[in-house]
Amino acid sequence: MKISDLGLVCVACTATLIQAEIFSTPVYSVARNSTYAQAKRAAAREDRIARSRTNSHKKSEVKKERARVSRHVRHIEDEQRILKGPVGGVENDDEYLAALEEGRFLDDVRARYGSGVPEWDWNELVYVIDLEVGSPPQSSRALLSISDNDMFLPSVDCTNTCHSHQLYDPSLSNTKTWIGTLFAMDYARCSAFGNLVSDTITFAGLTISQQFGAVDSVGRFTDPDWGNLEWDGLFGLAPSSTHSPHSIPNPTINLRSQKLIQIPVFTLLLPQTPDTPGILTFGTIDHTRYTGSLKVLPLLNHTIAPQTRSTMLPDLITDRWQIPCKSLTISGTSSFYNLRSYIAILETSYPGIGLPSSLVTSLHTYLGMEFRGYDVPPSIPCSRRDSLPVITLHLGDHEFPLTAYEYTLEVDRTDIGGHRCVSLFMEMEDEMEGDVKRIVLGSGFLRNWFVVFNLKEREVAFGKVGVVGIVEEKYEV
Structure with missing residues (x-):
């Protein structure tokens, strides 16, 4: 049974449906930046300040901390990350200590996702x-x-x-x-x-x-x-x-x-x-929660060889929601970025849209994104969004267009100049699944779609988010 068998039919066909509890x-x-987390961070910050005032070995500790936060990650075979090598220093210890006290340098985010996760407040x-x-x-x-x-x-x-x-x-x-x-x-x-x-x-x-x-x-x-x-x-x-x-x-x-x-x-x-x-709904598809038709993609695993991909690609892992990639394009241009050697992994725990570093750099340059700090994502004035192009991800046989309202996030912070829109495109190293590179479609992508996860057929379907309705239906197998 395919996604199309789950009652994804016209309204005239609803006689075949079984109304049931949702x-x-x-x-x-x-x-x-929730109130509770802010309070905990403030308490921890006060503790750090108190310790720094009584620490006679402050400079030594600063040196150690500087080395820690200035490291970068590399991959090892088991996909865990270990840290190596300083990539820079801090010239002014006082400014550096102030940054530490304000919580601007945080810990292990890069150890999981590399340099692609901004170390600051996400909504x-x-x-x-x-x-x-x-x-x-x-x-x-x-x-x-x-x-x-x-x-x-x-x-x-x-x-x-x-x-x-x-x-x-x-x-x-x-x-x-x-x-x-x-x-x-x-x-x-x-x-x-x-x-x-x-x-x-x-x-x-x-x-x-x-x-x-x-x-x-x-x-x-x-x-x-x-x-x-x-x-x-x-x-x-x-x-x-x-x-x-x-x-x-x-x-x-x-x-x-x-x-x-x-x-x-x-x-x-x-x-x-x-x-x-x-x-989150089980056993049911609510067609009122999306507009248009569903875009159905096969889940990549060791038993299904996607026809859209090279026959030289190896069998893939089976325990993730991963789908085939093709390319990325920018409206109004001939720009084309080939992603056929990548797989796309869906993750609710990843805040943005993780793409190859070279592609993200090119996108940010083309979009005129401004960099205002080492640990702050590039941003633009929100008033510019209407003039920015649509960026389309081509996944499997379907197109997934994203407007500037969908690939940026509105924030209001003094360290980036007040009310700004930050990019949700995040740099990723060429992370590998076996011999295949990957991109990550996190919440920055997923929240634009109503997503159907079909474990029986190992398929994923996407419907563009629309007006939330109230009629839900359960389908007979």
């Missing part, structure tokens, strides 16, 4: 959903990730690194079962260690039996600059056809196997404004 949950954007950085766990239910808020295919929650045994979080207490649940297996995972934002447990999880109005990690140690979990204080655990929806590395069935697969939905499909509409939540 299984959906709000998706909230977590801002790095929307991560997305979360609310869960209830166990019987009686315990509340939790989980990071929504389409890049991971398992789940974890911090437990009451996590006493050192899980402060300020809602902790899962297995002893209070009548439905928990210990699996007897250790849980250990390294994610983009944290590493988690603990034990596998099975318990009931309630989300989107559905309750399933789900295995997950009840973790007692979480690394890199207390950095408020990445919104970590706003979420407790992780809820993964990556497209592994069966299991995660810990043999944990994907929640969507569980919903289907436990006969709670008819079709292993979910749809995602990211928040359109900081004050309006998005929506």
